[in-house]
Amino acid sequence: MTEAPARRLHWYEHIWVNANWFALTLRAQVLAGLVVPLLVQNYVGEAQKGSYYGTIRLWALMMAVLTQALFGLLSDHYPSRWGRRRPFVVIGTLAEVVVFALMAWVAGLSGMTGFYLLLVLYLLSMLASNYSQGGTQGLIPDVVPPDQRGTTSGVKMLLEIPLPLVLVGLVIAPMVSQGRIGLALAVTAAGMLVCMALTLLVHEESSLGTTTPIDWKPLLSLVWMTVVFTAIILGLGWVVKVVMAALGSTSRLVLSLIGVLAMVVAVIAGIFGSLAVHSDPTVRRSHPFIWWTISRLAALVAVNNIASFLLYFLQDKFTLPAQEAVSLAGLLPMVLGGFVVLFGLVAGWLSDRFDRRWMTALGAGIGALGVVVIVLGPSIAWMYVAAAIIGLAYALFNVASWALGTDIIPTERAGEFLGLQNLAGAGAGAIGAYIGGSIADHTGYVWMMVMFGVMFVLSALTVLWVKEARPAG
Structure with a gap:
């Protein structure tokens, strides 16, 4: 097993190690939260926007399930004088900047032609961003000593969530609400290039002559894992549509219960089914890793899709026009x-001193409380309260969960294992969007939020099945 890094980081190096997480969140929030749902609504209309948006998210995120793990594996074995992680950040970032330029042109189109071109470009964008993330996610295990990883994960959280969201809220969202999508994409690209430059400052040793040959067998496993996971989501989505058609006119509560059941099955069966076809028995027998991934998947179904469908939810709950909803x-x-x-x-600090399982469960529980406020809050002011609660929840959940994950994976295969957990990151968006989107077209988006609250509860329960957990300090 590769030895853990011994060199301790200076305070500013925590920023360099995590800089590209800013870029990854920035592009995700701009695309999934604002640009793509708005363009889909423009292309297909109000009545079917949930289903079409769910479809575009499904295929984009299933590509991410495959490519991020693939690129993580390639990064683990990449020989370069610049190290094995940073070249992936540079190439992925530059490629996505090119895609953004094409997307700005597509924004001026209309109808189904615009939708299908947007689908192609969104797939290419996910390919480029996951190439970048494949290298980024291996930096903490590679260069940060174990007793500093809780702090580094905290800095990761700061750069991954608050700062890009401030940029989006104050600068980019007003551009999108005014129809200046090309300018919004240009500002996003500029931010990504700055983060790429900061990542190049990371003290990463040359990997020339130190990498081992790639075992290409996992690639077949990755393909099968993606096929299985996608088939499970598509199958459950088909079942949901058949059941809704058979029931005809029924209550929103019943439809929401169907959606919750389908999402729970997709989360648990999707992870167990996908990892079961992996060729490496070490992965198949890694039960702490499996339950950790299920817990992350359940919580991220909630977090990712609350963000992705926020625009539609605000239009539904408060009857807001698109321009005002985009700003909010x-x-x-x-x-x-x-x-x-x-x-x-x-x-x-808490994740370095207390059982990371319980800290992760507490974060998910607070998230469920935030969803209660989202659903029952009678005014826009209450939505700000809900955002504050979910901010606290996400900070605790993601810091504790990520630190827990770095504890239970083999260090020498960190890129591969953390790439495999993209089943949680990408699969979350796919499950919530594809299954939830089709239901929301019939129930509305308030009931969709109820379903996501249940996912927080599932996350809190399943993380307690991770048995090999310990405080770092």
């Missing part, structure tokens, strides 16, 4: 980010 959809994540700033470093 940019401001609410800013409040969330502010509370992540207030609690992010505290969350890192």
Whole structure:
């Protein structure tokens, strides 16, 4: 097993190691939270926007399930005088900047032609961003000593959530609400290039002559894992549509219960089914890793899709026009980010001193409380309260969960294992969007939020099945 890094980081190096997480969140929030749902609504209309948006998210995120793990594996074995992680950040970032330029042109189109071109470009964007993330996620295990990883994860949280959300809320969302999508994408690209430059400052040793040959067998496993996971989501989505058609006119509660059941099955069966076809028995027998991934998947189904469908939810709950909803959809994540700033470093301190399983479960429980406020809050002011609560929840959950993950994976295969957990990151968006989107077209988006609250509860329960957990300090 590769030895853990012994060199301790200076305070500013925590920023360099995590700089590209800022870029990855920035592009995700701009695309998934604002640009893509708005363009889909423009292309297909109000009545079917949930289903079409769910479809575009499904295929983009299933590509991420495959490519991020693939690129993580390639990064583990990449020989370079610049180290094995940073070249992936540079190439992925530059490629996505090119895609953004094409996307700005597509924004001026209409109808199904615009939708299908957007689908292609969104797939290419996910390919480029996951190439970058494949290298980024291996930096903490590679260069940060174990007793500093809680703090580094806290800094990761600050750069991953609050700061990009402030930029989106104050600068980019107003551009999108005014129809200046090309300018919004240009500002996003500029931010990503700055983060790429900061990542190049990371003290990463040359990997020339130190890497081992790649075992290409896992690639077949990755393909099968993606096929299995996608088949499970598509199958459950088909079952949901058949059941809804058979029931005809029924209550929103019944439809929501169907959606919750389908999501729970997709989360648990998706992870167990996908990892079961992996060729490496070490992965198949790694039960702590499996339950950790299920817990992350359940929580991220909630977090990712609350953000992705926030625009539609605000239009539904408060009957807002698109322009006003876009502005609010940019401001609410800013409040969330502010509370992540207030609690992010505290969350890192807590995760270094207490059982990371319980800290992760507590974060998910607080998230469920935030969803209660989202659903029952009678005014827009209450949405700001909900954003604050979910900000606290996400800070604690993600810091503790990520630190827990770095404890239970083999260090020498960190890129591969953390790439495999993209089943949680990418699969979350796919499950919530594809299954939840089709239901929301019939129930509305308030009931969709109820379903995401249940996912927080599932996350809190399943993380307690991770048996090999310990405080770092």
